[in-house]
Amino acid sequence: MPPGEPRGSRAEHRRPPRKVDRTRVGPGKRTATTVITPPGRFALPRWAELWEAREVAYRFAQRDILLRYRQTVVGVAWVVLQPLASAGIFSIVFGQVANLSSDGVPYFVFSYMGMLAWNLFNNVLGRSAPSMVANQSLVSKVFFPRMIVPLASAASVLLDFLVALVLGVVLLILYGINPGWPVLLVPVWVVLVVLLSMGLGLAAAALQVKYRDVGYVLPWLTQVLLYASPVAYAVSEVPENLRGLFNANPLTWMLGLFRWSLLGLDRPPLWQIGAFAGAAVVVFYLGALFFQSWERNFADVI
């Protein structure tokens, strides 16, 4: 199309898309053609595009990790101080004052492992949910697959988890607890927990772009969830008539799995393992779908 004539009549608008010769475009370089069309309502994330943008994800993750401990005095030590302190408080309040049972393991290790799993879930959710809003200046100025932002926010949580896990292993050695072979399954549980909380986090992040209310409701909800889940106590402490309710909570399943693998406690029923895996995958899938269908309007409403 030579420049020089006005364009924009209806007829030209409808002409069939021009074929692009992929070998001849560009100054001596083979380049792929990107086609932009209005996104569908229920488009799945373009995984290839996400993979293409992995460098962005890596840089986001690096930024998050660097920023959290820059200009702090004790630095990375905060990662272990936090779960240690909360496990300490829990063992005083619940173990000593309320004298709750911990299924025969020392209360401190029991609640530490609970906190470990809970923190993984809670922090992935808690950091991915506000991540879109926190990066709003980027969203309106440059293109990258938006899902990168919440996904990358999980990296710093995983790092925290790893450090806390190492300390957990040290505790196991100190207390002389040998969980046996189920410890090998820990990576599987970690993946499932991240999928579950990331699914929720993606949905919350997309929702928060439009409704900032999410930022106020979510911390409160997780606070409630913390006490409603057997993090600081054993399910055996729960009265019989409420046991059913507790067993329907996916976080109960999660905590059971972690305590089985890390403390050598009884294996949770098989249905819980299956249900947890199923829930994690389904929630992640739905969260991604929801995020994707809201994504198109991000730059306009953020």
Place this chain on the structure above:
Amino acid sequence: MRHPLRRTRFEEFRALDDVSFDVPWGEAVGIVGRNGAGKSTLLKLLTRITAPTHGRIELAGRIGSLLEVGTGFHPELTGRENIFLSGSLLGMNRVEIRRQFDSIVEFSGVEKFLDTPVKRYSSGMYVRLAFAVAAHLETEILAIDEVLAVGDAEFQAKSLAKMRDVAKDGRTVLYVSHQMQTVTALCTSALYLERGRLSYYGPVDGALERYRASFSAFAAEQTDASRRAGTGELRARSVRLAEESFEPAEDKILEIDIDANTAMIGQYFVSVHVNDENGVVVVQCDSRNVGVWLDPATPQSLTLAIRDLWLKPGRYTVDVFVCKTGVLDSWEGAAVFEVLPVSPYPVLAGDEALASGLVLSDYSYQARPAGGAAG
């Protein structure tokens, strides 16, 4: 805060419609139009920041978007970390950034402070580093918003030169701007958008002609008092300039005739704005500042003399506002005048000595050789 149970009403608005064009390789295309014509929306669609609701866009290559200086820069990160973060966001991969790293650092001139958080940089260093990253983007298509051309005159010239190099490389440049000079300097063709529609695509001159014509069309429309903003209780009848062009240091004389309205109570005042080509209000001449209040009972003829204002050569528009507690008449583009390209200074020192700044001024230097024996 809205009622939680009430549905929000909204109106659908098409920011862009019926815009079809093909850009050949290596073309530098300027996108011009008045405010709200859809220039930025077009750029955002092309760079995939927002998604279109209809239509189809084909990009034969990667597109890099430079819509602001320092995309992704984080104040707490060091210069080095920011180069990698910003570079990856702009669309470079790790290998490309590594390869260009030294050249980016050299272009920016911040070698010494690479490992200092950019929050401790001077604003000049920050802008230089940010632009250096952007300038080394190697995408086949580059979308640039005029906001990128910030900073001092030297830096603007440097960035324009860099953009011209990009186009010479055979890459395609899309450039949104209000500034006609830079479009002429940089672009080989131009799009003219009007209320969300593409009304012209072709040589730059044609687009600029349309752009200028749109201003006179707007001004012509404004001479019809009923189409102007303001309550209309009182209208200015005419606004005339003593001359069509002035020399920079000359007094600018403006005559304003205002109708009478016997039903109106109380006095009113006028305010005159002089705007430069970019729409920057250079001066506001408000009659309240000089204690002039007018009586609406009789028609008024006003003469405004703007003294001691040295305007830079260029085209200026005059807005006239008649106000009481609110705006009674808002006449934008009531008059246009040209400031002739002559230097008001006693010595001719070349364009460079006049390039920076918004206005000129009557200044002097007094040099007192201080010597070495002070104190």
